[in-house]
Amino acid sequence: DLTVPNLSYRTGSYAANGIPYADGFADYFTLLNERDGGIGGEKVAVPECETAYNTEKGVECYESTKGQAALAYNPLSTGITYQLIPKVTADHHVLYTPGYGRTSSANGAVFEWVFNYPANYWDGASVAVKYMLSQNGDDLKGKKVALVYHNSAYGKEPIRTLEELAKKHGFELVTIAVDPPGQEQKSQWLQIRREKPDYVLMWGWGVMNQVAIQEAVNIKFPMDHMIGVWWSGSENDVGPAGEGANGYKALSFHGVGSDYPIYADLKKYVFDAGKAAGAGDNLGNVLYSRGMYAAMIISEAIKTAQEKTGHAAVTPEEVRDGFENLNLTEARLTELGLPGFAQEIHATCADHGGPGTAMILQWDAAAKKWSAVSDWIEADKDVLDPLIAEDSAAFAKEGGIAERCK
Amino acid sequence: MFDAAKTETLLEVNNIEVIYNHVILVLKGVSLSVPKGGITALLGGNGAGKTTTLKAISNLLHSERGEVTKGSILYRGERVQDMSPADLVRKGVIQVMEGRHCFEHLTVEENLLTGAYTRSDGRAAIAQDLEMVYTYFPRLKERRKSQAGYTSGGEQQMVAMGRALMSRPETILLDEPSMGLAPQLVEQIFEIVKAVNEGEGVTFLLAEQNTNVALRYAHFGYILESGRVVMDGPAAQLRENPDVKEFYLGMSDDGRKSFRDVRSYRRRKRWLA
Amino acid sequence: MLDQLTYASEAALNGLMAGVMYSLVALGFVLIYKSSGVFNYAQGVMALFAALTLVGIQKGQVPFAHLINAVTGGHLETFGWQVPAVLAILLTIVVMIGMAIVIETLVLKHLVNQAPIILFMATIGLAYFLEGFGDVMWGADIKTLDVGLPQGINETIESVTDTWFGYGFFIDNLDIVAAIVSVALVTALTLFSQYSKQGRALRAVADDHQAALSVGISLRFIWVLVWSIAGFVALVAGIMWGSKSGVQFSLSMIALKALPVLMLGGFTSIPGAIVGGLIIGMGEKLFEFFVGPLIGGATENWFAYVLALFFLVFRPQGLFGERIIERV
Amino acid sequence: MKDTGAGITTAEGGSVGPVLMELRNITLRFGGVVAIKDISFDIREGEIRAIIGPNGAGKSSMLNVISGFYVPTEGEVWFRGEKRGPMKPYQVARLGIARTFQNIALFDGMSVLDNIMTGRLTLMHSGLLSQAMWWGKAAAEEDEHREKVEKIIDFLEIQNIRKTPVGRLPYGLKKRVELARALAAEPKILLLDEPMAGMNVEEKEDMCRFILDVNDEFGTTTVLIEHDMGVVMDLSDRVVVMDYGRKIGDGPPDEVRNNQDVIDAYLGVAHA
Amino acid sequence: MFYREAGDFKTSYRADSQTFPIRLDRMGYVAALVVAYGIVPFVIDDYWANAVFVPFLIYAIAAIGLNILVGYAGQVSLGTGGFMAVGAYAVYKLMTAFPDVPILIHVLLAGGITAAVGVLFGLPSLRIKGFYLAVATLAAQFFLVWLFNKVPWFYNYSASGQITAPERTMFGIFITGAQTTAAAKYLFCLIILTLVALMARNLTRGTVGRKWMAIRDMDIAAEIIGVNPLSAKVTAFAVSSFFIGIAGALLFSVYLGAAEVGEAFGINKSFLILFMVIIGGLGSIFGSFAGAAFLVLLPVFLKNVLVGGFGWPTDVAAHLELMIVGALIVVFLIVEPHGLAQLWRIAKEKLRLWPFPH
């Protein structure tokens, strides 16, 4: 068997978000097992382990699964990621953190075992700014952008990038911290009401998202000028605000909705067969799709590894090579029943970060649906690459790591 | 005067054993019977188990991690162990606990009123009894508005007594009512006990160290030592017993000795030797 | 400068409103503490549980659906009916009373006369249990709660203040509702505890369990009574907070916002919960407004505690708490 | 009686030394309540000084003033010929004033031995580090003081309960342990607040024996509050009588016993 | 008569006040030490070290620290998480600033720094008591977490504010970092725990301990018999924070390897450790061990039974786990409010009397 642990969280403060993600992740592998008999004929085991978004439980989960030759870890938690980076490096396991984790691990020269394509936090910040630019005739001079962020490692990630971008494009950046969990955000939103920013950018997770959107509605902030990062743009986040949330925007690095061809198979092999991981009510929604995306990438990497080595029972080391040689094309996506679902990825030894693209989704409260309102937007690599180089160099120096890929 | 032989037994304690914390055996087979309308005194030295006996009767041991492991306690033929302390109060058994146990943050008057918690005979009757308590303890009337936690030791003792009276009980279990009271007040309290006993027919079971006074007012007495009843009998008879005289009343053949003289010798209890 | 002042008053006003929302949670703590000396950490989880139950009933969710499905492999979700808000609230109250009875029978009854810290710990255990139980019963996903309370900016206030100060104040309608409800609750509860026989008994119980037992107060009854009221207060708090953020695990964290309020107002004072809430709410908002920007913001969590600590140093029993009796 | 010079001879024929402590015009108010109203009296070295009076007269409050727990609203406390400045209770304790309490104030969670050892805290000085390592001074000091405490334990005849947690002890023994704790401090003045409440005659006799022995052997000055007139009359050298916060009598027991004010306010009938 | 103390006479006060006056106890503890030092290091693997032993050892240190404050000195604190964070950030700053100093020194220094911070936040305890104090210590908890989150100097200006433990050695053996062996981690923590437990034991049986307990049992009486409340409370906060700081430093550097303050040292940590102390037994060093063992092992055990054994979905298992842990805590408190240590004591008393019931 191929083992891909699912370090999920279905309890605790962030359960509401962890559940659909874990469901999507598990369901995709179930589909592969049921329909294709696994990957390359080898079944995939997806032992689930509950972390409750808690780093110590994360350690326990890692330690309890790593003996089973786990091929890739995807803990959906920046905190756990940071903790696992040194461990996977020493133990030789892949850590795959799409859209979260340590941004500079995009630099494969330093982070041999970590992958975070297709996009990272800094890409997200840049994409959001680019979108604003596109809406304002490529000129943000004199505009004001407020960043409302989760006051934690995760929330602070984009600040550096945004500061750089503010300098470059001449907009004013106001950063507003919200202490987790973020039940109470009166001060923050009064401040926004006073400052009247042109855009509000949101970097939230959990209840903070719901409260922020509700408060934005309350102060009548124009919803279509409020843009969330991909972790602030799920059905959960807009639900409590009801009608008011109509027009809210968020980033995404993959498509959403259940009208991809793959869903016919999912329904047939997974749901109707009673093998779904969850209650089945999350189908096609944003976080479900994201879990599915992660599973899809991991399975493609495994497949690449199998092709490269010629045997089906690949080892974690071989899967790492698979990740590094992943070549995900639109044709392949179509083959998978996910046409246009994601951007192409052409990974290399040094490039673990992928294309760095994302699109903008907008919430339609009446239809209760997210729909894309932009094309794929690419991040501003000119600004980001030096930042990544700087941060990963610091890490390499601290840990005495020699750069690869020379 | 009260005649024990003629009246029914109200409360009966049959050979009970009490264990604290599952290991400490405190009562080793205590039996008593309390006649209706009488004053029964429970005497004995420190740690003899008087308090424990009273608490066993009012079913308050539970909250101290103590339990009755053997024997039975019957009040009017009903097993006390099957009733909650509140049931007991409603049936007319109330305890005045050793060490006062006032409600510190309540005022003196509120403390007294909590005594009437189980009563349902209307505000007027309660107010009347409140006046009665105030006539017994005029000092309390002066301090009625103070928080009980700030009253003196003796005042708290009065509060505890008064509070019990407020429940219009049938039987009062009094644990060391005289402790910390001025001599004059001790007499007064026992006079009250007597008055309540005779006037209202309330039965008393009292644990007392002040053997002298206790035996003067009680009809019947039990002496406990180390968790066992070592002697019992009508109070008058106990008063005359030479051992009781010597050990509990501090009398020798030639009257009361001065406390200054006791240094010279150590005594031993004959029956425990 | 004048702008600053207007803004500050707006912040202060909103602080007062937020404070009322904290008070709603604090009130539940006070009730239970006052009656049993128990510092009920589970109050926040009770609010969550009440809100979960309310939504569950309203939407006709099948309780324990997830567990049943996991065991039987079925697909139970809802009964397929919708219960009107008022009826759902009544049913939830019944559930909360049931919970009070269960808690009394299984937990409190056995802990009579124990040290306060032991009781406190027991309530944390209870909080864990309820959290797991709520999740198993109703699911851990986020739910929208809507009992028809108004939300969003109050336009009247906005336009009035706009004509007065040239800047329309923001006051949330939900907060106004919360304020009205809180005032009503506090008044009713204060009257109850000060002037009724049960109220007196309840304070007696807090002082001395044994003595209360000895005068015939049934601890069991008092506790069921008080936990039921606290359950009701939790429901109110759950509705208010849940309307804002949806019902999910984090709702239980509002307990942490209530603690400084409690500390400042005094653990034993019902009016203290309100006054404490107002001071904390206003204090933290003003601090965030004036000082927050200088030191990086997100100060509210700790500032509330520091503010309360500051008051305590001068009045160790809180503003309205009962004097701590120190005698030998 | 302001002569602080030589000793005086008491009714019992015992002799007491010069004035050790003097309370001058003490008044103590709590809000509206006047617990002590302008009281002055002195305590002489080596004497047993009793304070009696009805409940709520202010006796315990007076002890609290002496031991520094209450700060008198007015008035001065003179100790060894010097006026005592504002002091915290623990500083007063270090002057050599130890006491027992009306509502027993033992440390319930500790064993009898440890409780008595706390009495010696003012006399022990080893540092934190030395204790953490249990090296040198700390261990030696512990042994040395343990020996002293064992003497007191022997003296009060509580050897067999040495290791029992005090919470479990019956009332009477607790009182005895409290006395032991106070004695362990080797006090100059020993304050006893109703040490014999809740005891039967036999136990009272024991207690009296201890008090007298301490007084004889170490010359410890003792202030005693007690409601048992027998005890007070037999033991004390001089008696202060309080009523409603005022002093209504002061003098040798026999004199006090026959004082009409005292009889009216306290004794009721002339006591046997 | 399995367990006997009769016939075990002491001839000196020193012997009477030793840590384990009863011979049978002494033998038991020696045996435990032999197993802990002589056997476990040779059989331990990564899973046992990281999921069970290392967290147990570290939490035992923290629990001893908190027990000194709550169990011995009676000052309830909910700031433990915050103080552990001080230890963690102190050790991080020291490790990165002085890479060549042995890690043990850093850990001890981190404890010292935490002690200073603890004293500062302990000062209000002079005025504030009971639950008011408990809630007041939350001010420390929230403020410290905020501070470490907000001031970039503490996390060496890293982009996300995470701190990551660099590799450090002692006598050439890796103690922190991914290359550390399970045995090294385990032994390092075990040695520190042994020292901490000995110190705690010595302090609590002597003068300082008696001062603490006097303040705990009745602070007014304690002051009247001569205990200076300021110094007693301050030393309790200092000693307690010292141990807690060490635990925080180890938790971050040896166990987790990386930490984010709000998550790793949040208020839940404070509660967790308070739980250990209370379940184990207030005022008992042994209880701290028992409590830590119980609360570290129970979730791991439950998880393995429910998910591994019964194959239940992880979320149902996790919810049930919460319910079971919660219920067990309540049950324990009901059965024995004085904790596992007291249960153990009663068991011993029963054994001593065995086969007689009393």
Ligand SMILES: Nc1ncnc2c1ncn2[C@@H]1O[C@H](COP(=O)(O)OP(=O)(O)OP(=O)(O)O)[C@@H](O)[C@H]1O
């Ligand atoms: N909660 C308890 N736990 C353990 N032992 C206890 C407890 N309460 C009392 N005891 C023990 O039970 C015995 C009897 O105590 P009890 O209080 O009944 O005596 P008493 O006759 O009332 O004495 P006193 O006159 O001093 O009040 C004592 O030896 C005491 O140590």
Ligand SMILES: Nc1ncnc2c1ncn2[C@@H]1O[C@H](COP(=O)(O)OP(=O)(O)OP(=O)(O)O)[C@@H](O)[C@H]1O
């Ligand atoms: N801290 C305080 N606050 C308010 N009132 C107090 C305080 N301490 C004592 N009092 C009051 O002062 C008066 C004297 O109290 P005190 O305890 O000194 O009396 P006492 O002579 O010792 O009486 P008893 O013999 O009953 O113990 C009492 O009325 C008491 O209520």
Ligand SMILES: [Mg+2]
């Ligand atoms: Mg007794």
Ligand SMILES: [Mg+2]
């Ligand atoms: Mg007194």
